Amino acid sequence: MDNENLNEFVLRINAREKTGRKEEVPEMWKHLGGRGLLARILLDEVPATCDPLGPYNKLIFAPGLLVGHRISSFDRISIGAKSPLTKGVKESNAGGTTGYQIVQLRIKSLIIEDQPLDPKFSILYLSKDMIRFDSYDEIQGKGIYESAKILTQIYGKKVAIALIGPGGEMQLRTAGICNLDKDLVPSRISARGGLGAVMGSKGLRAIIFDSEGCPQPTLADPETFRKTQQHYTSTLLAHPQTNVYREYGTSANVRMVNAFGALPTRNFSSGVFEGVEKISAEEMRKNLIARGEDCKTSHACMPGCVILSSNVYGDENGQSIVSPLEYETIGLLGPNLGVDNLDDIARMNEIINDIGLDTIDVGAALGVAARAGVFEFGDGQKAIQLLEEIRIGTPLGRILGNGAAITGEVYAIQQVPVVKGQAMSAYDPRAIKGTGVTYATSPQGADHTCGLTLRAKIDHLKPEGQVDVSKTVQINMAGYDTIGACIFTVFCVSTIPYVIKDFLNAKYGWWVDEDILQTLGRETLLMEHEFNKLAGFTKADDRLPEYMTLEPIAPHNTVFDVPGDEMDDIFKW
Amino acid sequence: MVIFVTLHTVLRDQFPEYVFPMKVSLDEFSTIEVLINTMGILDSQSLIFVVNGINVECNYILKNFDKIDLIPAISGG
Ligand code: SF4
Numbered sequence: 001m002d003n004e005n006l007n008e009f010v011l012r013i014n015a016r017e018k019t020g021r022k023e024e025v026p027e028m029w030k031h032l033g034g035r036g037l038l039a040r041i042l043l044d045e046v047p048a049t050c051d052p053l054g055p056y057n058k059l060i061f062a063p064g065l066l067v068g069h070r071i072s073s074f075d076r077i078s079i080g081a082k083s084p085l086t087k088g089v090k091e092s093n094a095g096g097t098t099g100y101q102i103v104q105l106r107i108k109s110l111i112i113e114d115q116p117l118d119p120k121f122s123i124l125y126l127s128k129d130m131i132r133f134d135s136y137d138e139i140q141g142k143g144i145y146e147s148a149k150i151l152t153q154i155y156g157k158k159v160a161i162a163l164i165g166p167g168g169e170m171q172l173r174t175a176g177i178c179n180l181d182k183d184l185v186p187s188r189i190s191a192r193g194g195l196g197a198v199m200g201s202k203g204l205r206a207i208i209f210d211s212e213g214c215p216q217p218t219l220a221d222p223e224t225f226r227k228t229q230q231h232y233t234s235t236l237l238a239h240p241q242t243n244v245y246r247e248y249g250t251s252a253n254v255r256m257v258n259a260f261g262a263l264p265t266r267n268f269s270s271g272v273f274e275g276v277e278k279i280s281a282e283e284m285r286k287n288l289i290a291r292g293e294d295c296k297t298s299h300a301c302m303p304g305c306v307i308l309s310s311n312v313y314g315d316e317n318g319q320s321i322v323s324p325l326e327y328e329t330i331g332l333l334g335p336n337l338g339v340d341n342l343d344d345i346a347r348m349n350e351i352i353n354d355i356g357l358d359t360i361d362v363g364a365a366l367g368v369a370a371r372a373g374v375f376e377f378g379d380g381q382k383a384i385q386l387l388e389e390i391r392i393g394t395p396l397g398r399i400l401g402n403g404a405a406i407t408g409e410v411y412a413i414q415q416v417p418v419v420k421g422q423a424m425s426a427y428d429p430r431a432i433k434g435t436g437v438t439y440a441t442s443p444q445g446a447d448h449t450c451g452l453t454l455r456a457k458i459d460h461l462k463p464e465g466q467v468d469v470s471k472t473v474q475i476n477m478a479g480y481d482t483i484g485a486c487i488f489t490v491f492c493v494s495t496i497p498y499v500i501k502d503f504l505n506a507k508y509g510w511w512v513d514e515d516i517l518q519t520l521g522r523e524t525l526l527m528e529h530e531f532n533k534l535a536g537f538t539k540a541d542d543r544l545p546e547y548m549t550l551e552p553i554a555p556h557n558t559v560f561d562v563p564g565d566e567m568d569d570i571f572k573w
Numbered sequence: 574m575v576i577f578v579t580l581h582t583v584l585r586d587q588f589p590e591y592v593f594p595m596k597v598s599l600d601e602f603s604t605i606e607v608l609i610n611t612m613g614i615l616d617s618q619s620l621i622f623v624v625n626g627i628n629v630e631c632n633y634i635l636k637n638f639d640k641i642d643l644i645p646a647i648s649g650g
Contacts, residue, residue, distance in 0.1 A: 240583075240619050244645045248582045252647045255581055259623045259642040281582055452648050455621065460628060487648065491619070555626055 006217055006508075008108035013124065013131070015202040016055070016114040020131035025108045031510075034064035035091040035481035036520050037109060038080035039527035042089055045111070048534035052084035052194070053171055053201040054115070061102060061110040061162070061207075064093075064484015066503050068103025068217055069225070070304035072233055073486035075099040077179060079162070083193035085173040085361070085403060086420040086445040088532040088541075092195055093449075093481055095301035096179035096188030101160035104211035116203040121169065125155070127210040136205045141166075143354035143391075144178050147206070148186040155208050157184060163206035165356025168196030170393055172401035173421075174361040175200065178353070181301045181310075187323055188301050191358035192447060193422060194403075220509030228502040232492070237306055241491040245309040246298045250327035251281035253426070257331070260460065261555045262431035265335040266377050267367035268417045268424070270554045271431045275340025279330055284313070284342055293318025307488050313346045322350040328448070331426025332363025337370060338377030344384070351387040357401060362390070364404035364416075364423030372411035414547050420445035420537075427452065429544055430553040430560045432460045437470035437562055441542045441570045443528035449487055451477050463562040471570050478528075479521030522573065529571050539568055574601050574637035576608060581644040584614065594640065605631045605641065619646050 009022045010029075032040055038060050042048075050056035059081045066074050077099035083090035102110065105126060112124075123134040138154065139147040144165040151161055160180055167175040175196025178186040219225045236242055244252055254276060257263045261271035277283060288295040288311065295314035300307075301324070310324040325346050333339065333348045352359045366383055369375065374396075375382040389397030399410050404423040408416030417424040422445030429436025434453030439446035451474035458465050480487060483500065493499065500517050504510055512519075532541070548560045577594035580587075588595070599608060605624075609617045609631070622629050623642040635641070 240616055241646060244583050244647050248647075250647065252582045252645070255579075256621070256623075256642070256644045256647065259579070259581075259626065259644065260628065261626045282585060454648060455646050457630065458628075490648070491646070 006106070008106050011107050011110045011126070013110065013112045014114050015112055015204065016116050018116070018122070018133045029108070032065070032520070033067070033482055034062055034076070034078035034093065034484050035080070035478060036524040036527070037062040037482070038078055038091045039089060039524050039531065041109060041111065042080065042082065042531050043527050046082055048082070048531050049536065050082060052082045052087065053197060057082045057198060057201070059112040059195070059198045059202055061098070062108070063099045063103050064482060066507065067099040067484035069507070070100070071229055071503065072236055073302070073305045073307055073489050074484050075302050075304065076484045076486060077102060077190070078481060078484070079177055079190040079195050081195055081198040082535070083195070083445070084171070084197045085194040086422050088420060088445070088535050088537055089443050089528040090193035090195060091444065091481065092176065092190035092192040094179050094188040094190045095305075095486060096181045097160040097302060098162050098179040098209060099484060100302065101209040101211045103217060104214040105209060106214070106217070112202050112204065115201055118203070121203055121205040123206045123208065124204055125208045125210065128213050139205060144186045144356050145354055148180060148184065151206055151208065152184050155210065158210070158212060160209040161186065161206055162209070164196040164199045165354060166391055167355040167357045167401055168200040169205070170398065170401070171197040171200045172357065172390070172398065173197055173406070174358045174365070174401055174403045175356055176358050178356055182303050185323055187353060189353065189358070191360070193445065196356050219507050221506040224502065225506035228499055228506060232496065232499045233306060235496050236489065236492040239492045239495070242307050245307050245488055248281040248285055249298070249309050249311050249324065251284050251325065251330055253327040254330055255280045255282070257427060260431055260454070261553075262428045263335050264331055264417070264424070264426055264428050266338050267336060267371040267415060268428055268553070269415070271428045272555050273335035273340070275335070278340045279334045279342055279345065284325070287342065288313065291316060291318040294320035299323065305486070307486070309488050313342070315343060321346040322353065325349055328426050329359040329363070332360050332367070333383070336363055336367045336426070337380070337383055339380040339383065341380055344380030348380070348384055348387060351384065351391070355387070355391050355401070357390070360425055361403040361423040362387070362400065364418070365400045365407040368404050368407045368411065368413050368416050369400060371415060372413050374411070415551070416545060418446060419544060420541050422446050427454070428553055430548055430558050431556055433463060433560060433562055434458065434460065434466040434469040434473070436544055436560050437466050437567055437570070438474055440544050441470065441567050442474060443525065443532050449477065450474055461556055461558050466562050467566045467570055474525060475518050475521035477521070478524040479517035482520045482524055483517070525571055539564065542567060574599055574635070576635055577638070577640045578608070578612070579640070579642045581642060583645055584643055587614065599635065603635055605629070605633050605635065608635065608641070609643070614643065620644060621646050
């Protein structure tokens with residue numbers, strides 16, 4: 001494989017010594033990027049049994065293979081480590097501008113090792129000619145939004161920034177790493193699995209990527225690349241799903257998932273929510289258009305995205321509350337808490353972002369807390385107060401900020417919707433059983449982005465066939481995460497699958513076939529599975545919580561009944 | 574027979590004056606395909622069909638008082 005013309009390198013940072021050095025890309029890493037490369041590096045370099053918040057864990061940034069060329073919606077950054085939440089392999093990818101800038105800097109992978117003896121945080125600044133540790137005094141004690149504003153004043157508006165908030169400083173297990181979007185808002189979050197806590201354990205509050213002066217990366221065959229890009233973009237623009245994402249965003253799922261009877265309601269105790277119309281995409285769109293001002297029904301998180309699935313949600317005066325307000329967040333902070341007010345949900349979303357946490361796991365933790373009687377379902381104001389407790393780090397706040405699994409343990413609740421310690425997204429697996437198989441078996445823990453099966457032509461309520469459906473989608477998703485593509489491109493790319501090989505061959509001078517996406521996906525999943533095995537995971541970790549096999553969910557009154565031995569064979573191919 | 578139809582997202586733009594669910598009268602044993610043609614829905618290729626909470630194909634034969642959701646496909650985020 002010939003990557004020589006790209007001049008890529010591995011950048012290794014030692015957080016204890018505050019030094020950095022460039023290294024050649026090892027041969028075995030060259031054909032990988034994003035999620036696949038993270039899995040490879042974790043297997044090669046991180047002892048699987050290490051303490052996730054200790055010196056042997058490594059925080060790794062790896063752009064996908066096709067990142068850096070403004071292919072619409074392909075500039076995603078993958079961030080990974082051994083997860084303090086799942087205790088296994090973790091990759092969490094995000095949009096925004098970090099992916100693009102890291103490729104301009106020629107960094108194939110940024111690996112942050114060890115941890116400082118001194119508890120004081122610092123800011124890591126990376127440019128073409130410089131690796132520097134700066135003081136973090138200016139942002140000490142500040143939330144994500146204010147920190148990002150200050151940092152862009154200091155470092156300029158052309159840099160990309162990955163930063164953690166107070167949640168990451170406290171090393172809460174739901175802490176994420178926030179990346180700037182194209183409007184410099186730190187809203188594109190590698191949210192899942194506690195990577196912000198790992199960054200906190202490395203003593204880093206922010207990383208600045210400044211690619212000023214870097215020439216565009218070269219392409220092996222620029223002409224073919226350009227033609228493929230034109231073909232892809234025009235197909236994407238013409239695809240009917242692009243229009244749905246652009247006009248309604250992912251919140252279009254609210255009524256769809258409710259129609260399937262899978263909308264998590266009151267701590268996953270029902271699949272239908274009586275207040276669904278009030279929190280629907282149609283209602284949100286109507287409000288945003290009527291409120292005007294800052295409100296936007298469509299918005300791009302990164303330059304070059306033509307899907308524009310993001311939005312800006314504003315209050316009654318049109319002043320921005322949060323951007324974006326997405327389906328998973330609505331699901332976990334809305335029906336899951338019995339809340340039917342989009343303004344309350346948006347405010348909760350803003351606070352969780354500002355602390356730098358994962359809305360899914362915190363939403364699930366609040367659902368478990370409500371079940372335990374800490375507050376009443378439907379009381380959005382009380383939920384907001386509890387979030388402020390997380391910000392200031394009260395004992396209850398720290399429990400909630402460590403996620404649903406810990407909250408369930410502390411309050412002795414059985415009904416905790418987690419797998420491998422990570423909260424489920426907004427699809428009840430008893431009503432979408434293929435997604436239940438994904439939750440159970442994905443090496444990442446419960447995560448819809450690893451293999452959502454909603455569109456599969458299968459009866460979602462029957463156990464038969466769900467393992468195969470999940471396997472196919474999991475392989476594809478691991479492939480997309482390895483090349484750096486946003487999952488919302490899948491509708492389009494599945495109609496012109498050859499563009500992936502065309503792009504890769506034109507960028508790298510490779511000769512790969514059309515099944516490259518699946519080849520990369522399979523390789524990635526096997527590496528992730530291997531890491532988890534070395535970390536001590538067994539079959540018992542590849543199961544849904546027991547109560548979901550015993551307690552039926554309305555309206556279909558089904559339990560999760562896909563046989564365990566079938567799921568155990570999912571990665572045998 | 575009467576079918577109760579709920580349209581999602583962009584499909585609603587074709588029927589701006591309606592309150593959902595819409596009541597649609599069809600001959601007995603009509604399929605979803607017939608329903609779509611009767612309603613004049615354009616672009617039915619990438620729709621998901623959910624009848625009484627269960628996803629089905631477009632050749633599904635509807636029954637009196639069935640509740641159907643016609644959903645332009647999308648996935649989460
Ligand atoms: S489709 Fe949405 S999430 Fe994907 S790149 Fe575009 S704005 Fe970002």
